[in-house]
Amino acid sequence: MFATIAFTIFVFFKELSVLRRKIIHIAISLVIAVALLWLIYYKVSERLGMFDFRIVVSLLFNSSMKVFIAILFLFLMPLNWALEAWKWKLASSTVERIGFSKAYIAVLAGITAGFFLPNRVGEFAGKALIFPLRLFWKGTVVAMFTSLAQLFVTIGLGFVALWHFAPIASAYFQIGAQRLFLVLALVGFSALLLVYFNIQSIAIIFRKLPRLHRVMSTLTAISFSLKTKILVVSIFRYFVFTIQNILLLIMVEVELPVIDMFFLISLMFFILAAIPTIFITELPTRGSVMVFLFLMYFDVGGIVVPFAVEMKLLLAASIVWLVNIIVPSVPGIFFLTRMSVFRKEDS
Incomplete structure (x- = not known):
């Protein structure tokens, strides 16, 4: 009888402990969700408050062609992140197989999760939370690798952009920069490919730290063919979000040759990759770099600066940021709080 009572009390307190953990989990999730929603609202209202809404609508939708471009631009947002999801599905197979929806x-x-740390590095942990906790750190390493693949594409095409504008720069500054930039692009590309396809060698650095070495050794499971697939998907994704920027520039009536717009945007991404940013400064930095590059392009090319081009560029940068980062981050809040670190080990 006493044993039964004792067992009942034990079960009661065990269930109470589980309930308490769940309540704490829910409370923390709600706090995170509310904080993120407030941060998003504050940042969006602050940045878009500089624009007159009626003028913006009139500028963006004053023709049926612009409406079509807007629809295409919006369609590319889920495609952009679908390519990232496909890349993550491919890479995560080295840790644990997951479906595309997951x-x-x-x-x-x-x-x-990228809102929490500079240069959106929190994305690594956010992606890895899809795995059981015992695989979290391995998942984080693989997530870092997929981001590294995207970074290498950004840097590689940044070198190509430098080479593309070399003739203009040579004429303006009266220096023979074209050959220099061609050599720089070729050497840069070769170095990036060498590092990328031998990334598993980084585990050797941590061989005297067994636990860290074991986690970093996850990179050895990524085969050459898998690295190639991830790199190809990264290139496709790069073109998708670059085209999004071009479409917005067309909508706000920044009139330049499309090829020059492509490489100016490539230079913007190239520069942004080297600038530390946090969520609060991400959009101002992006807008400032875009304005700087385009104004330099007009200056070097001897082109008269179009009327209100600075505001048009800032508007384009703001809309791309809003659609590509803020919109998907809202459902991301729900998924992030569900994938909390308070999960059970075997979940």
């Missing part, structure tokens, strides 16, 4: 959820959670 990979997409992890990517959305990663976007939201």
